[in-house]
Amino acid sequence: MTPWNFRSFFQPSLSSIAATLNADTEFITASRSRTLEFQIEVAETKERISVSILSGVARVSLHDIHQAEFTLSARTQDWQEFFAPVPKPPYQSYWGILRVYGQEPGVGISGDISAFSKSVSIWRIFLETARDVVHNQRASDPHLDSAHGLLEDDDIVGRYICLEISTLGRTKIFYERAGHGPRDILWLHTAGADSRQFHELMNEESLQKNYTMYAFDMPAHGRSSPGSRQVPLGYVNNEETYVEVIRQVIQRLQLRQPIISGASMAGHVCLAVALRAKELGVGGVIPVEAAEHLPLVQPSYELSGHLNESIINPERVCGMASPTTSRFRKQLIWWIYSSQAAGVFQGDLRFYFKGWDGRGRLKSVDPSCPVYMLTGEYDYSCPPEASEAAAAKIPGARFEKMDCLGHFPMTEDPKAFLVYLNRALEFIEKSHAR
Numbered sequence: 001m002t003p004w005n006f007r008s009f010f011q012p013s014l015s016s017i018a019a020t021l022n023a024d025t026e027f028i029t030a031s032r033s034r035t036l037e038f039q040i041e042v043a044e045t046k047e048r049i050s051v052s053i054l055s056g057v058a059r060v061s062l063h064d065i066h067q068a069e070f071t072l073s074a075r076t077q078d079w080q081e082f083f084a085p086v087p088k089p090p091y092q093s094y095w096g097i098l099r100v101y102g103q104e105p106g107v108g109i110s111g112d113i114s115a116f117s118k119s120v121s122i123w124r125i126f127l128e129t130a131r132d133v134v135h136n137q138r139a140s141d142p143h144l145d146s147a148h149g150l151l152e153d154d155d156i157v158g159r160y161i162c163l164e165i166s167t168l169g170r171t172k173i174f175y176e177r178a179g180h181g182p183r184d185i186l187w188l189h190t191a192g193a194d195s196r197q198f199h200e201l202m203n204e205e206s207l208q209k210n211y212t213m214y215a216f217d218m219p220a221h222g223r224s225s226p227g228s229r230q231v232p233l234g235y236v237n238n239e240e241t242y243v244e245v246i247r248q249v250i251q252r253l254q255l256r257q258p259i260i261s262g263a264s265m266a267g268h269v270c271l272a273v274a275l276r277a278k279e280l281g282v283g284g285v286i287p288v289e290a291a292e293h294l295p296l297v298q299p300s301y302e303l304s305g306h307l308n309e310s311i312i313n314p315e316r317v318c319g320m321a322s323p324t325t326s327r328f329r330k331q332l333i334w335w336i337y338s339s340q341a342a343g344v345f346q347g348d349l350r351f352y353f354k355g356w357d358g359r360g361r362l363k364s365v366d367p368s369c370p371v372y373m374l375t376g377e378y379d380y381s382c383p384p385e386a387s388e389a390a391a392a393k394i395p396g397a398r399f400e401k402m403d404c405l406g407h408f409p410m411t412e413d414p415k416a417f418l419v420y421l422n423r424a425l426e427f428i429e430k431s432h433a434r
Helices: 006-023 025-030 076-082 094-101 113-118 120-134 195-202 205-210 239-252 265-275 309-318 327-338 344-355 384-392 414-433
Strands: 036-042 048-054 057-061 070-074 108-111 157-165 169-179 183-188 211-216 259-263 284-288 372-376 398-402
Touching (some): 006 025, 006 120, 025 120, 036 113, 036 120, 070 094, 094 120, 108 113, 120 309, 157 239, 169 195, 169 239, 183 195, 183 239, 183 265, 195 205, 195 211, 195 327, 205 211, 205 414, 259 414, 265 284, 265 344, 284 414, 372 384, 372 414
Parallel strands (some): 036 070, 183 211, 259 284, 284 372, 372 398
Antiparallel strands (some): 036 048, 048 057, 070 108, 169 211
């Protein structure tokens, strides 16, 4: 097999990459009035692709830029995997390479880290465009600008309730409802997001027929107000507060043995809920992208705390989506994360990494609360192996890896996720029928 050659791989496509970039609406918007020079580097050979942007117009070459503001470096194998037509996890994004291999020699960012951080949309769009152009994929993507799946009208109805949370004070919570089935489902959104993630599932006719579905925005998220005791930038989530909010929502909405499901931090709290299932009156949980515990892995660089959260947060999380996610749906995930209040995402991550610790506890889950865990193969934050290991410690629990899905399966590809979700729901229903 011929060794992969960085220069030969890109040389025929350089002009097409530049032309595609300069015609791309997202790139034009992100680079408007910008002057910037950065490089992509192969650590072993020091071969580079250079990108120069002057007044929003990009030039791409294989010539070295001595005054590059920053360089994204990775090993030959990393770049070869990243630039595959459909990359394997975690190579779908440079964020994934940094997260998993950032401690390895040759992987990392050099130069002006502040410029790197402020230009996250620009270099991300460049990398994705280069991959698409080399494989002639972008022009043939039928979902590139498609809002497929969105309805002219939908059945979701939103309202507000007021809760008194011991750690947060009085807060006005936004919740949504859809469906008319005999069983209740309560959806929980991911860290730093809101219940818009579940809109397509809540409009799914098959689910509406069999379930009455609810979803709510956590305090200070989305359309919910902060608690009366909260101050700007002071939001912090923890297990007890999270479970208390869920408990009060269940009580106020008079849910009947609801099935609780959510992803990421919401997947973690599903496990906490399972430990208290009888106390909370819960009929089963479907933790998505969840684990017994996740260590906080610090990157080999430090991003400034004075960045624009509405850009840096969505850019980082979108790296965990499957590379097969349509561009429209990636932008929907981006938009949801971009629209949250300052400090909220970081406050949720304290629970995701530090506040949730199920080690030594999961064996205590009562088998009368069915647990069916789901994790996407492209989730490098909570890899499938971590979820499978957690499920093995829960009496009677099941685990399933979801192919071609990442950290946000309900938003990345609702139809594909529904296949796995239906199996989980069937498992819970059969467990109660025994």
